[in-house]
Amino acid sequence: xxxxxxxxxxxxxxxxxxxxxxxxxxxxxxxxxxxxxxxxxxxxxxxxxxxxxxxxxxxxxxxxxxxxxxxxxxxxxxxxxxxxxxxxxxxxxxxxxxxxxxxxxxxxxxxxxxxxxxxxxxxxxxxxxxxxxxxxxxxxxxxxxxxxxxxxxxxxxxxxxxxxxxxxxxxxxxxxxxxxxxxxxxxxxxxxxxxxxxxxxxxxxxxxxxxxxxxxxxxxxxxxxxxxxxxxxxxxxxxxxxxxxxxxxxxxxxxxxxxxxxxxxxxxxxxxxxxxxxxxxxxxxxxxxxxxxxxxxxxxxxxxxxxxxxxxxxxxxxxxxxxxxxxxxxxxxxxxxxxxxxxxxxxxxxxxxxxxxxxxxxxxxxxxxxxxxxxxxxxxxxxxxxxxxxxxxxxxxxxxxxxxxxxxxxxxxxxxxxxxxxxxxxxxxxxxxxxxxxxxxxxxxxxxxxxxxxxxxxxxxxxxxxxxxxxxxxxxxxxxxxxxxxx
Amino acid sequence: xxxxxxxxxxxxxxxxxxxxxxxxxxxxxxxxxxxxxxxxxxxxxxxxxxxxxxxxxxxxxxxxxxxxxxxxxxxxxxxxxxxxxxxxxxxxxxxxxxxxxxxxxxxxxxxxxxxxxxxxxxxxxxxxxxxxxxxxxxxxxxxxxxxxxxxxxxxxxxxxxxxxxxxxxxxxxxxxxxxxxxxxxxxxxxxxxxxxxxxxxxxxxxxxxxxxxxxxxxxxxxxxxxxxxxxxxxxxxxxxxxxxxxxxxxxxxxxxxxxxxxxxxxxxxxxxxxxxxxxxxxxxxxxxxxxxxxxxxxxxxxxxxxxxxxxxxxxxxxxxxxxxxxxxxxxxxxxxxxxxxxxxxxxxxxxxxxxxxxxxxxxxxxxxxxxxxxxxxxxxxxxxxxxxxxxxxxxxxxxxxxxxxxxxxxxxxxxxxxxxxxxxxxxxxxxxxxxxxxxxxxxxxxxxxxxxxxxxxxxxxxxxxxxxxxxxxxxxxxxxxxxxxxxxxxxxxxxxxxxxxxx
Numbered sequence: 006x007x008x009x010x011x012x013x014x015x016x017x018x019x020x021x022x023x024x025x026x027x028x029x030x031x032x033x034x035x036x037x038x039x040x041x042x043x044x045x046x047x048x049x050x051x052x053x054x055x056x057x058x059x060x061x062x063x064x065x066x067x068x069x070x071x072x073x074x075x076x077x078x079x080x081x082x083x084x085x086x087x088x089x090x091x092x093x094x095x096x097x098x099x100x101x102x103x104x105x106x107x108x109x110x111x112x113x114x115x116x117x118x119x120x121x122x123x124x125x126x127x128x129x130x131x132x133x134x135x136x137x138x139x140x141x142x143x144x145x146x147x148x149x150x151x152x153x154x155x156x157x158x159x160x161x162x163x164x165x166x167x168x169x170x171x172x173x174x175x176x177x178x179x180x181x182x183x184x185x186x187x188x189x190x191x192x193x194x195x196x197x198x199x200x201x202x203x204x205x206x207x208x209x210x211x212x213x214x215x216x217x218x219x220x221x222x223x224x225x226x227x228x229x230x231x232x233x234x235x236x237x238x239x240x241x242x243x244x245x246x247x248x249x250x251x252x253x254x255x256x257x258x259x260x261x262x263x264x265x266x267x268x269x270x271x272x273x274x275x276x277x278x279x280x281x282x283x284x285x286x287x288x289x290x291x292x293x294x295x296x297x298x299x300x301x302x303x304x305x306x307x308x309x310x311x312x313x314x315x316x317x318x319x320x321x322x323x324x325x326x327x328x329x330x331x332x333x334x335x336x337x338x339x340x341x342x343x344x345x346x347x348x349x350x351x352x353x354x355x356x357x358x359x360x361x362x363x364x365x366x367x368x369x370x371x372x373x374x375x376x377x378x379x380x381x382x383x384x385x386x387x388x389x390x391x392x393x394x395x396x397x398x399x400x401x402x403x404x405x406x407x408x409x410x411x412x413x414x415x416x417x418x419x420x421x422x423x424x425x426x427x428x429x430x431x432x433x434x435x436x437x438x439x440x441x442x443x444x445x446x447x448x449x450x451x452x453x454x455x456x457x458x459x460x461x462x463x464x465x466x467x468x469x470x471x472x473x474x475x476x477x478x479x480x481x482x483x484x485x486x487x488x489x490x491x492x
Numbered sequence: 493x494x495x496x497x498x499x500x501x502x503x504x505x506x507x508x509x510x511x512x513x514x515x516x517x518x519x520x521x522x523x524x525x526x527x528x529x530x531x532x533x534x535x536x537x538x539x540x541x542x543x544x545x546x547x548x549x550x551x552x553x554x555x556x557x558x559x560x561x562x563x564x565x566x567x568x569x570x571x572x573x574x575x576x577x578x579x580x581x582x583x584x585x586x587x588x589x590x591x592x593x594x595x596x597x598x599x600x601x602x603x604x605x606x607x608x609x610x611x612x613x614x615x616x617x618x619x620x621x622x623x624x625x626x627x628x629x630x631x632x633x634x635x636x637x638x639x640x641x642x643x644x645x646x647x648x649x650x651x652x653x654x655x656x657x658x659x660x661x662x663x664x665x666x667x668x669x670x671x672x673x674x675x676x677x678x679x680x681x682x683x684x685x686x687x688x689x690x691x692x693x694x695x696x697x698x699x700x701x702x703x704x705x706x707x708x709x710x711x712x713x714x715x716x717x718x719x720x721x722x723x724x725x726x727x728x729x730x731x732x733x734x735x736x737x738x739x740x741x742x743x744x745x746x747x748x749x750x751x752x753x754x755x756x757x758x759x760x761x762x763x764x765x766x767x768x769x770x771x772x773x774x775x776x777x778x779x780x781x782x783x784x785x786x787x788x789x790x791x792x793x794x795x796x797x798x799x800x801x802x803x804x805x806x807x808x809x810x811x812x813x814x815x816x817x818x819x820x821x822x823x824x825x826x827x828x829x830x831x832x833x834x835x836x837x838x839x840x841x842x843x844x845x846x847x848x849x850x851x852x853x854x855x856x857x858x859x860x861x862x863x864x865x866x867x868x869x870x871x872x873x874x875x876x877x878x879x880x881x882x883x884x885x886x887x888x889x890x891x892x893x894x895x896x897x898x899x900x901x902x903x904x905x906x907x908x909x910x911x912x913x914x915x916x917x918x919x920x921x922x923x924x925x926x927x928x929x930x931x932x933x934x935x936x937x938x939x940x941x942x943x944x945x946x947x948x949x950x951x952x953x954x955x956x957x958x959x960x961x962x963x964x965x966x967x968x969x970x971x972x973x974x975x976x977x978x979x980x981x982x983x984x985x986x987x988x989x990x991x992x993x994x995x
Contacts, residue, residue: 378517378604394637395630404626404670408564411674419674423667430663434640434656442644442652477561484563 029055030123037116088486089133102461125151129261168245183225189218229262243311252351293319342398349465372445398472527606550979574976612638654735665715672711709767719752723782733801738845746838782809787916814895822898829891861933887962
């Protein structure tokens with residue numbers, strides 16, 4: 006008689022939001038080969054529908070309450086995962102809306118674009134609900150591989166190819182570090198499951214193998230969240246990739262990497278918190294300072310936003326250094342504010358073109374306020390939110406974040422951070438200087454109004470104002486989301 | 493929840509700005525008129541504050557409290573006392589005048605100008621009425637952007653440099669203040685169990701003296717010293733003033749600088765009494781240096797606006813001097829001097845702007861003999877100049893006299909040095925007036941100048957009324973504020989002595 010192998014129970018509902026996105030991705034691939042074949046906009050609609058489905062499912066699961074675990078605790082469904090599902094789906098939905106006419110304008114409309122966006126989105130969502138290092142790795146790869154291809158979407162443009170290649174090579178390099186880290190931690194603790202790692206690490210104390218594994222994991226995560234010194238790819242990739250994909254890399258993939266990073270550090274490696282806290286203190290300072298200082302020298306808007314996004318990662322790491330539910334919660338809130346703001350800023354750039362090319366130089370925006378006052382005001386508000394001017398989302402997010410650092414006693418870290426924010430004001434304001442205080446030169450900036458793009462910007466704008474004026478419910482949401490981690 | 497009078501006053505301009513945004517761009521005159529109408533309506537609404545304010549009481553009045561971020565202990569808490577009342581009214585009074593002065597001067601993008609000025613007014617009023625540190629900081633930072641745009645969009649040739657310098661200076665100062673606010677919040681919360689940003693609640697608590705209190709004081713003081721600006725943080729001011737359009741200069745000198753001195757009064761003194769006493773000599777000395785230095789530099793300025801700008805450094809030195817005497821006369825003098833400076837310097841900027849609109853130059857050497865050409869202008873200009881000099885019978889005298897009386901009780905030598913600032917003020921202002929108004933008409937272009945228009949009369953007369961009113965009957969104004977200041981001083985005394993007693 007052959008021994009019966011018990012099949013693990015299949016509890017697919019735990020994956021429900023992700024399945025919506027994956028299903029839509031598969032549907033897009035099928036529909037792509039069916040007529041009508043000349044226009045692909047309807048595929049964007051399908052993608053959007055899938056993402057909205059995932060959003061609705063997440064909200065429903067949130068309201069329903071109760072946690073779920075599936076596939077031998079490899080996938081977790083808790084408030085934390087749902088928070089990131091919502092965040093990532095918002096980012097993806099805005100990106101898809103912005104893409105609809107951006108792709109047509111740049112002549113690179115294709116079905117696989119939407120499919121790949123959906124697959125990478127699914128990867129991001131899985132990262133947030135991963136309860137096992139193997140799942141973290143797999144979803145990281147799902148996300149990254151899709152993004153490598155998307156970064157090289159403009160096949161005829163050299164910078165796009167460079168972006169894709171650079172992203173791929175450095176990304177592959179970083180993932181191998183990551184995998185090595187997993188292997189060492191597995192060797193030290195005998196498990197890849199986050200809870201079991203925590204239990205084993207707590208029992209053993211400071212095992213050097215765990216510490217080395219932690220270091221290698223941080224290299225991999227550092228690459229994905231683009232913290233110094235693993236930020237080298239950021240400016241080139243952000244500049245070369247299609248602007249909508251830049252927005253997705255800057256927000257969705259960063260949020261997903263933070264989701265996994267926080268879960269791994271807070272759940273699995275809580276026992277060695279003093280070690281990673283001290284390490285991240287230095288990384289945070291370097292990241293924010295380098296990002297801000299180099300951003301000053303950029304005249305290309307996409308590169309400037311790339312370095313500024315590096316700086317924002319530095320701020321967010323402060324929340325991890327501060328630790329506790331307040332620190333982690335403030336990082337989540339910051340990610341929310343940052344996502345709305347950054348998608349919006351890149352969205353405005355995606356709408357602007359000059360002489361058939363994308364308008365990416367700061368000089369291209371000279372006098373924008375005179376020709377397109379609404380668009381200029383919109384971009385100005387996103388930039389002001391990035392500076393952290395009240396009453397916009399960026400201010401409240403910084404307030405929570407710096408508050409958590411001060412509470413934990415990291416006064417000097419906070420002083421460095423606030424001085425950094427003051428430095429950052431300079432380069433964000435320079436864009437406003439060009440838009441409002443200089444006259445246009447040469448050919449005028451062509452702005453293609455589009456309904457979907459306008460709607461996306463509108464949603465993002467309402468988001469940053471809402472987060473700025475009534476942040477309490479969202480901050481409570483972020484706090485509730487991190488609660489399951491700290492049990 | 494009923495909407496309180498103070499909230500109406502604070503947010504009416506912002507609501508007006510939103511309404512203005514909906515009016516089509518090509519209706520220029522409508523925009524000018526509507527912005528002015530909103531500012532005038534705000535002033536009208538704010539007048540009852542004056543009459544219903546009880547000067548006998550040192551408490552906050554017209555208070556409104558609404559919970560905003562309950563988990564953090566942030567609430568929308570507004571209210572005025574005898575100090576902020578005067579500044580609120582100064583703001584609502586000067587904004588319509590500034591808008592009226594820009595009727596012809598600002599021709600480009602009048603719609604945006606109106607919106608920006610109104611948003612700025614809400615920001616400034618918010619700073620003065622906030623009784624919650626979070627709310628205060630929100631307004632303090634938010635107000636920067638409209639001012640930045642006013643300098644940078646409607647300013648002179650070097651406007652971008654001036655605008656960016658203004659913002660960056662202010663931001664560095666307020667960045668450290670944010671850390672101090674957070675530190676104070678958590679220290680108070682850890683000690684009392686009540687996490688709150690409420691200013692009256694924080695002021696009742698005694699911050700443990702020592703390094704922590706000193707650092708927090710310095711962080712707050714730096715933000716305010718840059719805003720005032722106190723020597724040696726004043727270098728942004730001449731640039732900003734010279735480049736800003738007239739309306740911007742009026743608001744900048746009239747109201748914005750007062751946010752710094754107000755901050756000292758509202759936060760530094762009551763929250764950090766020990767540190768205040770520790771650092772009072774330093775700030776006292778810096779104020780005196782500023783007074784003398786500002787006056788000296790003013791004497792050599794060839795440009796009218798720059799002269800007025802440096803005179804602001806000197807005059808605000810008197811205000812800070814008054815505040816850090818930490819005695820009744822000095823503080824009352826400092827508060828009155830805030831109002832006086834707003835009126836006198838505001839009027840000076842208005843009149844420099846008027847002459848600039850006619851001649852498109854501000855160089856003193858370009859003028860001369862205006863007395864015969866534009867007599868009405870010259871007479872009013874004389875009154876304003878004399879008020880700034882501190883002639884008895886006009887407003888400037890009252891404030892400076894009280895400040896010096898207070899200062900002599902603290903340090904005779906420094907007070908004597910400060911007094912030379914008044915003498916130099918007479919030198920540079922009267923010499924400037926002499927070169928502009930008296931003598932022969934040296935330039936042909938000046939012969940055809942038009943005298944004041946009805947609109948300009950309407951802008952100047954209200955200011956002059958107050959200049960004379962405060963000069964001859966100051967107690968109408970000091971009565972509103974004396975009780976508040978006495979209570980403030982008592983609070984500083986008692987808290988400092990509580991903290992001093994060894995435990």
